Amino acid sequence: MTIIKVLYVDDEENNLSSFKANFRRLYEIYTANSGAAALDILSQTEVHVVISDQRMPGMTGVELFKKVKKLYPEPIRILLTGYTDIQALAEAINDGDIYRYITKPWNEIELNNSIQNAYDVFRTRRELKEKLAELQKTNDELNRFIYSISHELRAPLASALGVINLAKLDNIYNESEKGNEYWSLMEECCNRLDYNITSTLQYYKNSRYSEVKEDVDFNKVIHDLIAIHKLANTGSEQIKFEINVDQPEKFVGDVFRIEIILGNLISNAIKYQKPEEENKLIQIDVKVNRLVAVVTIIDNGLGILNDHLNRIFNQFFRVHNQKGTGLGLFIVREALAKLEGKISVESVVDSGTKFTIRIPNSA
Structure with missing residues (x-):
């Protein structure tokens, strides 16, 4: 004692x-x-x-x-x-x-009770301090673990995709219909695993990283994200992008989270196009004023069932033949919450989907 x-x-x-x-x-x-x-x-x-x-x-x-x-x-x-x-x-x-x-x-009794109560406060604070130290240690270890796992997973994944690309160049990819099917399946699995790793890391970083505010050039951010996601999605070269950025005001915000939000929405717009559609189109419109940036992303893709509209932002909810991790739109909502932003969605099955997001301007 x-x-x-x-x-x-x-x-x-x-x-x-x-x-x-x-x-x-x-x-x-x-x-x-x-x-x-x-x-x-x-x-x-x-x-x-x-x-x-x-x-x-x-x-x-x-x-x-x-x-x-x-x-x-x-x-x-x-x-x-x-x-x-x-x-x-x-x-x-x-x-x-x-x-x-x-x-x-x-009074002796009053003073004694005060000493006892004071010591209880001392002990509670000491225990809390020790628990916080343990929590910080665990958090640091988790950060190292996540980084290590992501690195260890992505290295062999990049090698596998590299082999597939070499097979394409050497015409091994198309030697037979069955072989082509196998290679395509391997490529799809690798790309899906890469997407899953990326989504998991985005979720982890969004929940832990502090907000960093800096100047945001929406025109550059959007064009960079389109280039990245076109490379990652087969067939995206057939999609026409119409981009209109009206940014007369300086916008200050968290570039990291804005890229997560726009990147997931652009990726979904690419992924959920109708295969038979000849005029695949994605329209991105940005209007910035001194208070807010309003971004709309419209596609003419598969669309979303009305019954699903209230659930698409739920964690692990997936539609369209179970594509993706079910984390993309959940991460979008969580990242927007960190920025005190808002998102709304309108959709018609077989006609397309429109996402509208509002991000406060910290300038």
């Missing part, structure tokens, strides 16, 4: 002796007759509770506790006062310099 260590500070020797006599059997007692002496003890000994008289020459109890809070913040501080100095007490309490105050002459 831990012995509670109490430091009592008072410039009157009789009070020091009385305190020690009353509580020496319950606690490990330290005494000091001035604020300077108390700070010296605290520099050498771990103390759980500090009790100080308010009116002392050289340094008042409140002044002592301000220094204790700065230098040794863990001990819980109790102030004894025989004077009604309301302003000093209110300031000390509001600033967190004292946990409780007790009027003099103190």
Whole structure:
């Protein structure tokens, strides 16, 4: 069982002796007759509770506790006062310099209960601090694990896709109808695994990374994202993109999350085109003002059933023959929530889908 260590500070020797006599059997007692002496003890000994008289020459109890809070913040501080100095007490309490105050002459039972309660607070704070340290350690280990796993998965995946591309160049890919089917299946599986890894990493990073605000050039961001997703999606070269960016105002926001949001919506617009559609089209319109950026992404693809519209942003909800991870639109919603943005969707089956997002401008 831990012995509670109490430091009592008072410039009157009789009070020091009385305190020690009353509580020496319950606690490990330290005494000091001035604020300077108390700070010296605290520099050498771990103390759980500090009790100080308010009116002392050289340094008042409140002044002592301000220094204790700065230098040794863990001990819980109790102030004894025989004077009604309301302003000093209110300031000390509001600033967190004292946990409780007790009027003099103190009552032994009241003071003992206060010491016990103060120690409970000390112990709870100490345990919380230890738990936070453990949590931070676990979080750091998880960060390293996620990075390692993503690297270890993507390296062989890139090699596999490289082999498939070599097979295409050497005409092995199309040697027979059955072989072509196998190669196509392998390529599709690799691309899907790559997409799954990317979605998982986006979800992880979005939930953990702090918001970083910087200038956003929507024209550049959108063209870069289209180039990336066209490379990742077979057949996307047949899709026509119409892009209109009206950005007369400076826009400041979190580029990382904006890229996650737009990237997922562009990827879906590409993926869910109708195979038989001859005029595949994706329209992206951006209007920026000093308060908000409004982005609409419209496709003439497969569309979404009305019954699904209220569920497409749910985690792991998937449509269209179970394509994807069911994380894309969920990540979009979560990233927008971090930016305090909004999203809406309109869709007609076999006609296409329109997503509208609003992102606040922090400029």
